[in-house]
Amino acid sequence: MTALSxxxxxxxxxxxxxxxxxxxxxxxxxxxSQLKAFGEEMDAIRQRIIASLGEEDADYIHxxxxxxxxxxxxxxxxxxxxxxxxxxxxxxxxxxxxxxxxIGHNVMHGQYDWMGEPGLSSRMYEWDNVCPSEQWKYSHNxxxxxxxxxxxxxxxxxxxxxxxxxxxxxxxxxxGNPVYAFLLxxxxxxxxxxxxxxxxxxxxxxxxxxxxxxxxRGIMRKVKRQALKDYLLFPALTGPLFPLTLAGNAxxxxxxxxWAFNIIFCGHFPAGxxxxxxxxTENESRGQWYLRQLLGSANITGGKLxxxxxxxxxxxIEHHLFPDLPARRYPEVAAEVQEICERYGLEYHTGPLGKQxxxxxxxxxxxxLPDRASDxxxxxxxxxxxxxxxxxxxxxxxxxxxxxAA
Amino acid sequence: xxxxxxxLQSRAVAALASPHGVDRYLELVNPMWAATEVRARVVDxxxxxxxxxxxxxxxxxPTSTWRGHRAxxxxxxxxxxxxxxxxxxxxxxxxxxxxxxxxxxxxxRAHSEGLVSKFLVERAEPGLVVHLSQAQGDFTLxxxxxxxxxxxxxxxxxxxxxxxxxxxxxxLLRDGYDGHVGRRVxxxxxxxxxxxxxxxxxxxxxxxxxxxxxxxxxxxSAGDPRFSAIDLxxxxxxxxxxxxxxxxxxxxxxxxxxxxxxxxxxxxxxFKPPVVKAGSAEGDVVFSRAGTQAANSGAPLLEQxxxxxxxxxxxxxxxxxxxxxxxxxEGTVRNVLTGEESSxxxxxxxxxxxxxxxxxxxxx
Ligand code: FES
Numbered sequence: 001m002t003a004l005s006x007x008x009x010x011x012x013x014x015x016x017x018x019x020x021x022x023x024x025x026x027x028x029x030x031x032x033s034q035l036k037a038f039g040e041e042m043d044a045i046r047q048r049i050i051a052s053l054g055e056e057d058a059d060y061i062h063x064x065x066x067x068x069x070x071x072x073x074x075x076x077x078x079x080x081x082x083x084x085x086x087x088x089x090x091x092x093x094x095x096x097x098x099x100x101x102x103i104g105h106n107v108m109h110g111q112y113d114w115m116g117e118p119g120l121s122s123r124m125y126e127w128d129n130v131c132p133s134e135q136w137k138y139s140h141n142x143x144x145x146x147x148x149x150x151x152x153x154x155x156x157x158x159x160x161x162x163x164x165x166x167x168x169x170x171x172x173x174x175x176g177n178p179v180y181a182f183l184l185x186x187x188x189x190x191x192x193x194x195x196x197x198x199x200x201x202x203x204x205x206x207x208x209x210x211x212x213x214x215x216x217r218g219i220m221r222k223v224k225r226q227a228l229k230d231y232l233l234f235p236a237l238t239g240p241l242f243p244l245t246l247a248g249n250a251x252x253x254x255x256x257x258x259w260a261f262n263i264i265f266c267g268h269f270p271a272g273x274x275x276x277x278x279x280x281t282e283n284e285s286r287g288q289w290y291l292r293q294l295l296g297s298a299n300i301t302g303g304k305l306x307x308x309x310x311x312x313x314x315x316x317i318e319h320h321l322f323p324d325l326p327a328r329r330y331p332e333v334a335a336e337v338q339e340i341c342e343r344y345g346l347e348y349h350t351g352p353l354g355k356q357x358x359x360x361x362x363x364x365x366x367x368x369l370p371d372r373a374s375d376x377x378x379x380x381x382x383x384x385x386x387x388x389x390x391x392x393x394x395x396x397x398x399x400x401x402x403x404x405a406a
Numbered sequence: 407x408x409x410x411x412x413x414l415q416s417r418a419v420a421a422l423a424s425p426h427g428v429d430r431y432l433e434l435v436n437p438m439w440a441a442t443e444v445r446a447r448v449v450d451x452x453x454x455x456x457x458x459x460x461x462x463x464x465x466x467x468p469t470s471t472w473r474g475h476r477a478x479x480x481x482x483x484x485x486x487x488x489x490x491x492x493x494x495x496x497x498x499x500x501x502x503x504x505x506x507x508x509x510x511x512x513x514x515r516a517h518s519e520g521l522v523s524k525f526l527v528e529r530a531e532p533g534l535v536v537h538l539s540q541a542q543g544d545f546t547l548x549x550x551x552x553x554x555x556x557x558x559x560x561x562x563x564x565x566x567x568x569x570x571x572x573x574x575x576x577x578l579l580r581d582g583y584d585g586h587v588g589r590r591v592x593x594x595x596x597x598x599x600x601x602x603x604x605x606x607x608x609x610x611x612x613x614x615x616x617x618x619x620x621x622x623x624x625x626x627s628a629g630d631p632r633f634s635a636i637d638l639x640x641x642x643x644x645x646x647x648x649x650x651x652x653x654x655x656x657x658x659x660x661x662x663x664x665x666x667x668x669x670x671x672x673x674x675x676x677f678k679p680p681v682v683k684a685g686s687a688e689g690d691v692v693f694s695r696a697g698t699q700a701a702n703s704g705a706p707l708l709e710q711x712x713x714x715x716x717x718x719x720x721x722x723x724x725x726x727x728x729x730x731x732x733x734x735x736e737g738t739v740r741n742v743l744t745g746e747e748s749s750x751x752x753x754x755x756x757x758x759x760x761x762x763x764x765x766x767x768x769x770x
Binding site for chain 1: 422425430431434486493494721727731744756
């Protein structure tokens, strides 16, 4: 169905603000009437894609699932051939990445629920990861996707561990920002599993340990299952090669952790991506919700294989605008979204992986330090030095946010 | 159960295949391999009648996981209808009771509204793989071929309702249960006309054989009498004292129930649970698990469920998190964000953004 021909979209211009109207805020630079038109354009895209879902999307996800299972079986089998160890690890890593990203994350978003296939249903899918899918769906699909980049509400801003935004108050604890980030990367699946326990809120006295009992049980059940197969059964099945297989399985999990962490951090933390205050987003209209998703996310440019391995989270913007559309449609939607952004004069954050990673790393280091000397309790003598460092870091070339032609 | 199945169903293999499960791997190698799920391959399609609502008998070879069925039971059949949407419907098994892993048949009438029945009758071909449940239902024959009694058995069926009775009589005859020691079977069937009569040849051969089975066919187009207690009493004078199985359209079922006047000998099977229509203009919403029904207010189902005192799960309440997903078994819903309407049966919907249009049944 092509209800909306491309020519039509290009002809249209963004509506001018109505007399006397003000943009919502500096961060959300459209007026209410513009937001309405903007939201309708986004809805139109969504509706068109939904109407065209069918065999091609089903074939695609079936192919990806088949490839993932094949990589997994190949990886497990290759551990019986010691010289093929690196290959085995590579195959298993690819399997875990596909399982978690292009399949698990997207299936759990309900992108394939329309197919009615129990194996691809958001209600039933369980991924190859220590975080139970039930809990992931709560913290990710609900909390993160609803309250995206609202400081104080979206717990994915720094995962309760890191300082990733100027609006998070500085504390000497955050001097360890780069170290915590590194540890979170290495242990990412565990970090994700612990995410729901809201440990930071327990420390702050805002949450009781007893509230976590049910979550704990769920996590422990899943951890046991994951550990049993990766760290006991499969290694044991390779007999004398036990230690090698164990190390291989651990490495595959590590590779997946590092990859997933980096892709995900490039989705919301490169420079220029906006965060929002709770007040700014009160009584938010649907158009404003779209705008917040757009300005609070960033894409990564790359080829087809790269997009597949990121689970199409390289199209983080499109994913946040349309979290329940099959991810393979994001590239086709991206062109339209960019065109709409140009008409409305909105930023569309994108860049190659290297650039985005550098930008994220700079941010992690930058927010390790206080913004003003006065933020540092009892360190007035060092204030000058800290200020110098701060100024130095913030003078780092900020990453351009020009839409990338690729 | 073979050794392979025992191994595949073991806890050790389940632990290795965690979290996806053994079947998610086996199905990729061969759709007929399964450890717990049941699937079947269509091995034969036989057209019984043509015309506006044609009937076909479909022979299925199930996977080894099929536990068999008792005569009179039904099975859920899921097929991928065009557009890659798996749709599931129940069908009564028409062949005699099956043992585990054994072939069985479904006799299906293509309804104009029935996505699955139309698909099976019009498009199923040998080789097609369908998804099954295990056999279900309590509308079964209690008479055991192993310890036969000489009770008189009476079957009253109408239209497609003939299938469970076929399965029962076929089982009796196959297992050597006949009338030589004074047992009798009366098979009374109502059809629109001879052209709509399924299993005509087999019924004729039952009638001719010396087996104690009496077949009475009533064809509306030939002016045969419709069901009445008087007509039935002419065939089976003490019918209220005879074990009776009845299955057919709602109108027939009501008349039979009236005639039996609460007799415990009557066993009934309906194709669809009766949906009570209270007649409100916007239709009614039925929350099938809670067993409540309310007039449709036009609001999203989540709000209507809450108003009815239910507490369904939810998160964002704006259609993005899928926390509130529930199965809509019947009816049309409109997506309040996009205005799209959808009438697919057995569809997963987000109740926070789905408002019913007319009558609607949700599994809540
Ligand atoms: S409550 Fe989030 S989709 Fe319905």
